Amino acid sequence: MSSQKNLSVMRPRASITPTNKPGESWYSLRAAQQRGVVEVMLYDEIGAWGITAKQFARDLAALGDVSQINLHIHSPGGDVFEGTTMYNLLRGHSARVVVYIDGLAASMASVIAMAGDEINMPANAMMMIHKPWGGQVGDADAMREYADLLDKVESTLIQAYTRKSGKAIEDIQALLKAETWMDGNEAVAAGFADKVLDPFKAAAQLTSKRMQEFTNMPTSAQNLFNPRASAPTPAPAPTPAPAPTPTPAVDPAPVALTLDQMRAQVMAADGARRTAINAAFCGSLVTSHTELLNTCLNDLSCTAEMAREKLLVALGSTTTPTGGPNHHGHISNGNLVGDSVRASLAGRLGQAENQKDNAYNHMSLRELARASLHDRGILVATLDPMAMVGLAFTHDSSDFGNILVDSAAKSVLLGWDEAPETYHLWTKKGRLSDFKVASRVGMGAFPSLREVRPGAEYKYITTNDRGEKIRLATYGEMFSITRQAIINDDLDQLSTVPYNMGLAARGTIGDLVYDTLIHSPVMSDGKELFDASRNNLFSGTGANMSIEALSKAKTAMALQKTEVEGGKARTLNIRPAFVLVPVALEDKTNQLIRSASVPGVDTNAGIDNPIRNFATVIAEPRLDDDSPVTWYEAARQGADTIEVAYLDGVEQPYMEQQQGFTIDGVTSKVRIDAGVAALDYRGLNKSVGVVATKAR
Structure with a gap:
């Protein structure tokens, strides 16, 4: 008795063996006349001697960007694992896959057909589905393991069939067990195909012994196989004796290996x-x-x-530290x-x-x-x-x-959260539900309320129609996580790149806010945001950073009034909460505001600083790029100063896949939908200082 426990194994199939090796190969792939469309002809047994998944993947990748793949199938099936790979390649491809079953889609070929977005079958074409099978030589344990493998393979096939047909798993299992054959009309009725085409003559007969492996084949399907594939090879017809030759006749190569030869190959x-x-x-x-x-x-x-x-x-x-066997539990979503x-x-x-x-x-x-x-x-x-x-x-x-x-999405959000931005500390956050232009009513639009005498009617308030306009826009970029990045263990594609995109997303909003502040846009009344007539723009040497300049700007903001027709103007008493300065003025401004006494009063430190801690200093480098001596005061956060509005109030960047997963990886885009606009001039003022010149 041999000491070898497992003598041979057959891959789950219909797998190709030396006894059913096809005599010809009908595989082609070519570009169609229509731009972006490719024709794939799957006219062979799937596996080692037919179309391998490696060959199929190589040819499919060589197509580049195509919009539609027309897959023509006339195949009795083949290797399960090669076929599963082909199915996944087609399912993951970005192009639309249209399947035409020209004659037969049996066994694994029917699974590949399920990858189609649209499946077309002539009325006289055939589709067959059955349970995967194979063979194992060995002891009882080996047999059980192989049976488990076949069950796992069957579960993967069932997923493809249920996804297309919508049938329950139990229904598919029953059809597989019965080796179910369907013509075009039956396949469409069962949900395995989408459209029945007019009957036509099969493209070609298949030369394969696989029909001997099918147990429930209808007569109509047998016509799809070449007769020589379904019967033993006949004895050669007698021919005239050739002229004697000194060399012995050489027998033709055997169609099948002998048992000893197969055993020798397996053992080697x-x-x-x-x-x-x-x-x-x-x-x-x-x-x-x-x-x-x-x-x-x-x-x-x-x-x-x-x-x-x-x-x-x-x-x-044996080397991982643990706290005892009771510490290996894992509770999760399964x-x-x-x-x-x-x-x-x-x-x-x-x-x-x-x-x-x-x-x-x-x-x-x-x-x-x-x-x-x-x-x-x-x-x-x-x-x-x-x-x-x-x-x-x-x-x-x-x-x-x-x-x-x-x-990668977590890295994007981490970059957003850690971005060194300042605009969100003082601006007003808003919400827009669409990308249409919206109007905002500022704080100066309402006068004082009128007295309503007993029994008198309430009157409607009259506001101007000069609401400030704001509209959302989309800002974003794309990046890819590729197969090469995974193989090269390039963590930057999951950390640094998306992190920097998160930084850039928040930085983009910051650019919009400070661009609005610096360039003083024209408001709905025809004047710029900062204008001397509004009493919110100060210039000259008196506007240089000092206690006097800060106090003057603070007083001007508090005295701003409403401007309405037909009503009494009302003083708004707006108090500045923030002083926005270039970095060049940050230290000096903090000293002026936080000091207990005024500068230069060393002999009498008891004189209080009149503006001590009246506002928070925010230093912004973008202001230095405009002017190192220009600074601003802004009302409390939430007041009508500059609004940053987000689509549906979502103030974080959104990351989404561009076209889903393919064998090359996944391309994602990071976008944020936001709009920035100045709402009202009364909650802002600007002081344009003068750069000191040095005497020569």
């Missing part, structure tokens, strides 16, 4: 696998982890890479893998502390992408890094892309 591959696994358990690891080594060696599905991952987990379990990946990434980005019991701590972005798939039972051992990361972005069961976007 397994020998290489065992050698690689033994190399991973080097030195003392052989003795310290003997049981794990034997488990990996005896599991035919365990690759060297998977063995190394298991070894790392085993090593980590998504242990996603929660752990999210927490690990937050720790690396400095957004949170590392969790001591998190097995994903300190993993690179590439390792986290692999874990997001592998730890959910998605096989990635055969994928190259680019394909693996692309699958992590697009697979329905992986939330890796969403985790990256959420982490």
